Amino acid sequence: MASEVREIGVGLLGLGNVGSGVVKLLAENAAAVEQRLGARVVVRKIAVRAAEKRRLVDVDKKLITTDVNAVIDDPSVEIVVELVGGDSEARDYVLRAIHKKKHVVTANKALLAIHGSELFALAESKDVDIYFEAAVCGGVPIIRALREGLASDRIQELRGIVNGTSNFILTAMTDEGRAFEDVLADAQKAGYAEADPSLDVDGIDAAHKLAVLCLVAFGAKVNFDDIYVEGLRGLAPIDFEYAKKFGFIIKPLVIARAHEDGIEARVHPAMVPERWLLASVSGVNNAVYVSSAALGNSMYYGRGAGMMATAVAVVSDVFEVSKNLLAHASGARPVRGVPTQKPLPIRDMGKLSTRYFLRFAVLDQPGVLAQIARLLADHQISIAQVVQEGKRAPDKPVTVVILTHEARESNVRLALAQADKLSSVVEKTRLLRIAE
Numbered sequence: 103m104a105s106e107v108r109e110i111g112v113g114l115l116g117l118g119n120v121g122s123g124v125v126k127l128l129a130e131n132a133a134a135v136e137q138r139l140g141a142r143v144v145v146r147k148i149a150v151r152a153a154e155k156r157r158l159v160d161v162d163k164k165l166i167t168t169d170v171n172a173v174i175d176d177p178s179v180e181i182v183v184e185l186v187g188g189d190s191e192a193r194d195y196v197l198r199a200i201h202k203k204k205h206v207v208t209a210n211k212a213l214l215a216i217h218g219s220e221l222f223a224l225a226e227s228k229d230v231d232i233y234f235e236a237a238v239c240g241g242v243p244i245i246r247a248l249r250e251g252l253a254s255d256r257i258q259e260l261r262g263i264v265n266g267t268s269n270f271i272l273t274a275m276t277d278e279g280r281a282f283e284d285v286l287a288d289a290q291k292a293g294y295a296e297a298d299p300s301l302d303v304d305g306i307d308a309a310h311k312l313a314v315l316c317l318v319a320f321g322a323k324v325n326f327d328d329i330y331v332e333g334l335r336g337l338a339p340i341d342f343e344y345a346k347k348f349g350f351i352i353k354p355l356v357i358a359r360a361h362e363d364g365i366e367a368r369v370h371p372a373m374v375p376e377r378w379l380l381a382s383v384s385g386v387n388n389a390v391y392v393s394s395a396a397l398g399n400s401m402y403y404g405r406g407a408g409m410m411a412t413a414v415a416v417v418s419d420v421f422e423v424s425k426n427l428l429a430h431a432s433g434a435r436p437v438r439g440v441p442t443q444k445p446l447p448i449r450d451m452g453k454l455s456t457r458y459f460l461r462f463a464v465l466d467q468p469g470v471l472a473q474i475a476r477l478l479a480d481h482q483i484s485i486a487q488v489v490q491e492g493k494r495a496p497d498k499p500v501t502v503v504i505l506t507h508e509a510r511e512s513n514v515r516l517a518l519a520q521a522d523k524l525s526s527v528v529e530k531t532r533l534l535r536i537a538e
Contacts, residue, residue: 108141110424113173113204114148115195116185117166120209120236121148122158123413124183124420129159131417139424147173158409174199181423183416184208189216200224200232205432207419209236209412215313215326229433231426233419238311239264239388241411242404243418248318248392255394257319259359261537264311266386266406267295267302268334268354272371273384276351279339294386304333305354305369312356312367315390319358320446322365328448332370341461341532344489344503345373348459351381355537364447366454372537373459452512457486457536460514462502462521463529470526471502481517483509499528505536 112128114121128135128143136142148161149170167173174182174195182199186192189212196213199206200221208214214221214237225232235245239262248257263269267289274285286303289295301307309331316322334354345352350373359366374381379401383389388406393399405411426432464470475485484507491501506514518531 107136108428109144110141110180110427111144111146111176111178112181112183112420113146113176113179114183114185115170115173115192116187117148117150117157117161118185119158119409120412120416121183121185123409124185124416125159125161127410127413127417128420135417135421139421139428141424141428143420143424146178147176149173170195171198174202174204179204180427181205181207181420183420184210184213185416186210187212189213193217193221196221196232197224200228200230203228203230205231205233205423205427207233207236207416207423209234209416211237211307211310211314214317215310218314218317219323226433231423231432233423234314235419236412236415238314239390239402239404240266240406240408241414242388242390242402242406243415244315244390244402245318246418247400247402248315252392252394252397252400255396257360257392257394259357259393260315260319260390261355261357261380262315262388262390263353263380263383264315264356264388264390264406265302265305265308265354266388267299268305268308269383269388270294270386271303271334272337272352272354275337275339276342276346279342281339282334282337303335305331308354308356308369312358312369315356316358316365316367319392320360320365322360322446324365324367324446324448328367330368330370330448330451332368334371336532337371338532340501341459341534344459344461345534347489348373348487348505349376350374350459350536351376352534353380353383353537355380357537361449364449366449368451368454370535372535374537378537452510452515454511454535455508456511457508457538458483458506458514459532459534459536460504460506460518461532461534462504462527463499463531464502465526465528466498466500467526473524473526474502474504474521477521478504478506478517481513483507483513483517 182204192213271285309329313326316324353374355372389403391401487505489503
């Protein structure tokens with residue numbers, strides 16, 4: 103007589119796009135999951151804000167509740183999938199779930215970036231799993247690659263494109279030469295950008311993801327508020343024209359490096375050499391380029407958002423937690439993938455040493471270029487290349503573009519602060535870092 107199949111109960115907090123994708127995927131792949139796992143994954147309850155709202159998937163109304171605690175407290179729910187977003191309510195829900203000895207799967211990068219240390223410490227003390235593959239790059243398995251595939255290696259650096267909205271905007275500006283505001287409006291119409299796009303275009307979403315990547319890659323507890331963040335506003339078509347002339351593509355990068363005195367962590371648009379693999383990552387796609395001591399360079403690429411891409415990552419985590427449950431190995435492995443969590447500081451951005459693209463708008467007067475060059479030299483900034491363009495006309499600005507050799511960020515900032523006060527400089531100087 104065949105033994106009864108073990109059932110693993112799942113409770114969802116949230117039934118939006120991603121939650122709907124999770125329900126759809128679990129239903130469509132139920133047989134395959136059961137065959138691979140040797141157990142049946144069953145959705146027991148789903149908490150929503152409005153019970154009568156139309157859903158993207160058909161769900162038995164008996165599963166729906168507006169009471170989050172009804173999901174967390176249900177004894178048949180072993181895995182809580184948190185998909186409500188934000189960092190305040192979600193923190194309370196996840197803490198309660200962990201205290202109840204429920205395992206947690208989340209796609210919430212803000213939650214982990216801000217409260218991750220607290221949640222992970224409690225989970226380890228309760229022998230509870232927290233999995234969060236979907237929190238960074240949607241369906242791209244970068245968290246699993248760092249925690250498992252590269253577990254025997256030492257991560258030295260990572261650079262990536264982790265926000266699809268920003269990448270869509272900069273790809274369109276590169277290909278079409280259009281203004282930021284116009285492309286953003288199109289992205290909003292297409293559903294790639296929110297009505298309030300601040301989280302995406304101002305780099306906050308990418309910074310949340312970078313904090314999570316630092317935690318997994320370096321085992322580093324970082325203060326999210328200390329990460330340097332610079333958004334896309336202020337980029338103009340002329341910047342993309344010059345980038346192309348010099349052999350670069352402008353991309354919205356996250357960059358992290360391990361140093362002896364802390365973690366270098368920054369989010370900003372950067373000029374990337376056209377030959378780089380990251381330069382070819384276009385549209386809403388994501389990619390993370392990892393440099394490690396033994397393997398060298400590797401890149402992880404794919405769809406960074408969307409219902410099914412993110413749902414695939416969530417359900418994969420549910421599968422992994424279920425395997426741990428069946429093997430009685432829950433909580434046996436540190437959730438960070440490293441045995442200790444080092445309280446490493448974020449390095450001061452002023453210590454950065456890199457090359458720079460500087461775009462000046464100046465009045466075409468004798469001695470202006472020499473004045474700027476002298477000012478840069480006074481701050482130990484060496485010029486690699488200069489281009490001056492624009493028709494000569496009284497009181498009309500011309501464009502002067504300077505590419506520097508490697509220079510210190512603090513020196514560049516001081517130099518530009520002084521340059522922008524010159525009577526011949528008529529606009530705030532545009533600075534872009536060159537990633538090489």
